[in-house]
Amino acid sequence: MKITYSSEKINSFGGINFADHIVRNASVYTTIDKTLGGRGVKAEYSYSDLIRSYLLMVLCGGECAEDITEHLRSELAHVKGFEVCSADTLLRMQKELATKKDTTVSKTGIEHDFNINMDMNKLLVKLAVQTGQLSPKNDNYIFDYDNQFIPTDKYDSKRSYKHADGYFPGIASIGNFPVYIENRNGNSNVKYKQDETLKRAYGVLGENGIKVKHSRMDCGSFDQSVVPVVEANSKYFYIRAQRCASLYDMVKNITYWETETIGFIEYQVTSIEYAPFGWDKTYRYVITREKKVDKQGDDFTYRAIMTNNREITDLEVVEFYNDRGDSERLFDEMNNDFLWKKMPFSFLHENTVFLIMMAICRNLYHFLTDFISKKLDFIKPTFRLKKFIFRFMVVPSK
Numbered sequence: 001m002k003i004t005y006s007s008e009k010i011n012s013f014g015g016i017n018f019a020d021h022i023v024r025n026a027s028v029y030t031t032i033d034k035t036l037g038g039r040g041v042k043a044e045y046s047y048s049d050l051i052r053s054y055l056l057m058v059l060c061g062g063e064c065a066e067d068i069t070e071h072l073r074s075e076l077a078h079v080k081g082f083e084v085c086s087a088d089t090l091l092r093m094q095k096e097l098a099t100k101k102d103t104t105v106s107k108t109g110i111e112h113d114f115n116i117n118m119d120m121n122k123l124l125v126k127l128a129v130q131t132g133q134l135s136p137k138n139d140n141y142i143f144d145y146d147n148q149f150i151p152t153d154k155y156d157s158k159r160s161y162k163h164a165d166g167y168f169p170g171i172a173s174i175g176n177f178p179v180y181i182e183n184r185n186g187n188s189n190v191k192y193k194q195d196e197t198l199k200r201a202y203g204v205l206g207e208n209g210i211k212v213k214h215s216r217m218d219c220g221s222f223d224q225s226v227v228p229v230v231e232a233n234s235k236y237f238y239i240r241a242q243r244c245a246s247l248y249d250m251v252k253n254i255t256y257w258e259t260e261t262i263g264f265i266e267y268q269v270t271s272i273e274y275a276p277f278g279w280d281k282t283y284r285y286v287i288t289r290e291k292k293v294d295k296q297g298d299d300f301t302y303r304a305i306m307t308n309n310r311e312i313t314d315l316e317v318v319e320f321y322n323d324r325g326d327s328e329r330l331f332d333e334m335n336n337d338f339l340w341k342k343m344p345f346s347f348l349h350e351n352t353v354f355l356i357m358m359a360i361c362r363n364l365y366h367f368l369t370d371f372i373s374k375k376l377d378f379i380k381p382t383f384r385l386k387k388f389i390f391r392f393m394v395v396p397s398k
Contacts, residue, residue, distance in 0.1 A: 011078045013060045014397025020056060020079050022371055023364055031130055035123045036097065045085050050093040053085050055361045061389055063342060065090045078397075091344060094353045101349040104193075112192055113156065113185035115349040116200065120356040121180050125208050127360060131367040133177050136209030143205075143212040143234060144324055145172045145198065147190040147220060148331045155346040160186035167348060169355060170194065172201040174212075176326050177366070178334070178359040180204055183352040190220035195229045202233040214238070216324050222306065224277040231308060238321045241285060241304040247274060251287055251302055260315050262322070265290065268300075269314045276306065284310050286317040337385040338362045 011017075023029070029048035036047040056076055057068050065087035068076065076084050085093075102114045128134040134141075151166040159165055168188055172180040180201035198221075205212065215234040217226075222242045230237045241247070250272065257268035268289050273282040284307050289300040305321050312320070334340045338358040343351040369388060370381045379392055 008398055009078070011075055011397045013072075013075050013393050014395040015393035016056055016059060016075065016079060017397065018372075019059055019368055019393070020052075020082065022368055023052075023055070024081075026131055026367070028127060028130065028364065031127060032123065035126055036119060039093070039096070045083070045089055045093065047093060047097070049083070049085055050090055051357055051360055052082065053090055054357060055364055056082075058338060058358075058361060058385065059365070059389065059393055061386075061393075063339060065344060094345070094357065095350055097353045098350045099352075101347070106192060110187065112188045113158070113348055114188075114193070115183040115352040117349075117352050117356060118200070118204070120353060121182075121200075121204050122207070124181070124356055124360055124363070125179050125204050125210065128177055128179060128363055129208050129210070131364070133363060133367060134174060134179070134208070134210050136211070139211045140213050141174050141210065142214045142216065143172060143174055143202075144327045145170065145201070145215070145217050145221060146324075146327050146331075147171070147184075148334075149186065150335070150340055150343070152341070152343055152351075154343070154348070154351070156185070156348050158185045158187040162186075167343075167351065169352075170197050170201075171327075171331075172198075173327055173330055174205075174210070176330055177363050178330065179210075181352070181356050181359060183348055183355060185348060191223045191226070194221060194223065195225040198226065198229045198233070202229075206233075214320075216321055218324070222276075224279075227276075227306075236307065236309040238305055238307045238309070238317065240321070241276070241306040243302070243304075247285070247304065248302070250274065251289075251304075252298075254287070257289070258314065260318075262288075262315070262318060267318075269318060271314045271317075274306075283308055284317075286314045288318055333384070334359065334362060338365075 029052060032048040032051055033046050053068055060072050060075060062068060062072055069087050073084050099117045104112050147168050147170050149160055149162055149166055149168050151164045153165055157165045157167060166186040167183055168186050169181055169183045171178055182197050212234040215230045215237040217239045219240040219242050222239050254270055257270050260267055260269050271284055271286045274285045275282045286305045287302060289302045292299060292301055305317055307317055338361060340355060343354055345351045369383055373379045373381045
């Protein structure tokens with residue numbers, strides 16, 4: 001075997017040049033600096049360099065700031081108009097963007113740690129609008145909200161009911177794009193001050209002209225302080241109702257049920273009017289019941305969806321609510337492709353910056369795949385990151 005050494009500079013990730021060019025032409029980096037502001041006269045790098053570095057890093061398969069300087073410096077040095085930052089600089093810039101952590105004590109004496117970073121969330125929505133992923137002209141958006149537990153052993157992380165230390169951020173999404181992220185510690189109940197979180201999330205969207213038609217949430221949002229906020233900010237809402245004795249007694253006495261097949265499983269479906277929380281106002285409750293296999297106690301398992309939409313059928317309500325499964329896929333993508341399970345800092349408020357920054361990178365990645373898929377038939381907009389790297393990024397170039 002004869003080995004020949006070449007002095008030519010060959011880039012293993014040739015696709016990075018096209019990817020960066022597409023994002024740069026969309027004026028994304030300019031918007032980042034306008035929104036987050038400058039770092040001072042003597043600063044060598046800008047905040048757009050920070051987000052650009054992480055975007056290019058994940059597109060090359062990197063998993064932490066050190067990968068940029070240790071393994072990808074020579075590759076990224078080929079990118080036009082880009083100076084590779086050191087890992088220390090990247091981490092320091094994220095700390096600069098952090099906001100103060102708020103700690104409140106509940107009536108039961110539990111300390112709750114929250115971190116609200118409005119500047120980063122405003123940037124998240126503004127970039128989604130700029131890249132066409134959200135549009136003020138669309139008045140049919142579906143708003144999903146959920147809390148995602150992220151196990152992590154950090155200095156200030158606290159024990160969750162899931163029997164692990166970690167954070168429990170609240171995440172709002174539209175069309176499977178994250179649009180608002182607010183961090184909270186692992187010991188915080190998802191209902192605690194959720195109404196205030198949702199007000200801020202809807203507010204950021206409203207500032208950018210984004211109108212919500214439907215809101216969907218699980219039983220963690222079934223709270224008398226949350227429902228009025230959701231109803232005031234969306235035309236229709238769908239919230240999984242928690243079981244209560246009076247509702248259960250009413251449901252057991254229902255005699256009319258329709259049999260429907262939902263996801264290959266046979267259910268019986270009906271709907272009633274019910275006033276929750278002791279209110280006078282009633283809402284439509286769409287009830288499903290499924291036969292128990294073990295037949296212990298009641299023969300059926302009951303579930304209810306509370307909604308103010310009385311225009312569609314019971315089956316349509318259930319199927320529409322079940323589409324919330326997209327948010328679970330979003331969490332999987334954020335954790336495994338965009339590094340949420342590898343947070344770099346020891347403190348909650350600094351990791352909030354990282355969570356939102358990687359959500360921005362994730363949205364920009366989907367902007368890229370959507371753009372490129374219209375030019376190349378071997379790239380699909382639904383590709384996960386690893387597949388996109390193998391199909392598009394790993395192309396030798398010089």
